Amino acid sequence: MATDSLxxxxxxxxxxxxxxxxxxxxxxxxxxxPPRTSGNYRAYGGEHLARLSFxxxxxxxxxxxxxxRALLGLADQQHLSCEAVDxxxxxxxxxxxxxxxxxxxxxxxxxxxxxxxRHGTIAECRIIEALAPG
Amino acid sequence: MATDSLxxxxxxxxxxxxxxxxxxxxxxxxxxxPPRTSGNYRAYGGEHLARLSFxxxxxxxxxxxxxxRALLGLADQQHLSCEAVDxxxxxxxxxxxxxxxxxxxxxxxxxxxxxxxRHGTIAECRIIEALAPG
DNA sequence: TATGCACCCTGTAGCAACTACAGGGTCAAG
DNA sequence: CTTGACCCTGTAGTTGCTACAGGGTGCATA
Numbered sequence: 001m002a003t004d005s006l007x008x009x010x011x012x013x014x015x016x017x018x019x020x021x022x023x024x025x026x027x028x029x030x031x032x033x034p035p036r037t038s039g040n041y042r043a044y045g046g047e048h049l050a051r052l053s054f055x056x057x058x059x060x061x062x063x064x065x066x067x068x069r070a071l072l073g074l075a076d077q078q079h080l081s082c083e084a085v086d087x088x089x090x091x092x093x094x095x096x097x098x099x100x101x102x103x104x105x106x107x108x109x110x111x112x113x114x115x116x117x118r119h120g121t122i123a124e125c126r127i128i129e130a131l132a133p134g
Numbered sequence: 135m136a137t138d139s140l141x142x143x144x145x146x147x148x149x150x151x152x153x154x155x156x157x158x159x160x161x162x163x164x165x166x167x168p169p170r171t172s173g174n175y176r177a178y179g180g181e182h183l184a185r186l187s188f189x190x191x192x193x194x195x196x197x198x199x200x201x202x203r204a205l206l207g208l209a210d211q212q213h214l215s216c217e218a219v220d221x222x223x224x225x226x227x228x229x230x231x232x233x234x235x236x237x238x239x240x241x242x243x244x245x246x247x248x249x250x251x252r253h254g255t256i257a258e259c260r261i262i263e264a265l266a267p268g
Numbered sequence: 269t270a271t272g273c274a275c276c277c278t279g280t281a282g283c284a285a286c287t288a289c290a291g292g293g294t295c296a297a298g
Numbered sequence: 299c300t301t302g303a304c305c306c307t308g309t310a311g312t313t314g315c316t317a318c319a320g321g322g323t324g325c326a327t328a
Contacts (some may be wrong), residue, residue, distance in 0.1 A: 009275065019276085020316060028314090039323050041276055054266040061244055065314070075262045082259035086251050089261055093248060096241045103237065107230045110195055114227060117220050125216035127223055128209045132188040143304065153305085154287060162285090173294050175305055199285070 005043040015052050022052065030055055030069060063092055139177040149186050156186065164189055164203060197226055 012019045025031040034042045058068045116126035146153045159165040168176045192202045250260035
């Protein structure tokens with residue numbers, strides 16, 4: 001492939017993304033369709049790399065595809081106030097906090113269950129018992 | 135419906151499960167198909183209620199459908215050692231611990247991002263900047 | 269020159285674990 | 299005898315990918 005552009009495989013390796021995922025992002029409009037070579041191969045430039053990196057980082061932080069789409073849209077509106085960005089990020093933070101609390105509660109329950117195991121037969125298993133009360 | 139049996143709607147209300155979910159559990163073999171009334175309505179008894187409660191509790195603790203299936207299978211083998219049960223529960227606990235650690239790390243990153251927001255325009259937004267570095 | 273191999277293309281189906289219809293049947297009350 | 303709440307089956311949608319199948323491209327090597 002030409003020196004100044006990346007094949008989809010190159011882009012995949014560079015951003016630690018599967019080739020299929022990149023095509024999926026293109027289908028769903030997260031990434032713009034790149035130009036094609038004469039052989040119909042996708043030829044990516046630096047702006048595609050930047051955009052995909054953005055998407056990956058946001059996804060790694062757990063933003064949903066729709067949130068990423070919103071963030072990308074905002075990123076292009078340089079003159080706007082960054083309040084909307086802040087709002088999306090805070091929403092995500094609240095979500096993370098909820099999940100952390102849920103998981104922590106769940107962990108306590110699970111650990112208590114396991115702590116009750118007396119290593120006998122299933123007939124006297126406290127874990128099974130705890131799952132199936134009357 | 136007869137006094138001694140529950141309609142799918144009754145069962146759904148009692149266990150806080152959607153009707154469709156109950157049918158889904160039946161399709162996938164988590165719940166045994168109940169007898170039917172003359173009008174072809176499902177008629178559940180106490181054992182179905184117990185089994186669905188078990189499933190719901192296990193699912194609420196985050197066990198996968200396959201893990202629940204395994205637990206149900208074990209619950210019926212009263213003479214076996216409860217080691218296998220313990221193993222499944224410990225696996226789940228390890229999973230929860232991994233997720234807690236991941237989420238906590240993610241929370242730190244997110245909070246640091248948000249903390250950097252200076253409430254200006256998007257052009258100078260630290261959040262956008264942090265997502266799209268060179 | 270042939271041919272092998274890695275890579276690319278499109279399109280579709282599958283994963284978990286539900287959820288939401290569409291298009292019908294059943295049943296008790298008014 | 300009709301209304302409305304409930305039930306039935308079957309299928310498609312959700313999220314975010316992932317995995318083929320069945321082909322084309324492009325470069326190096328025998």
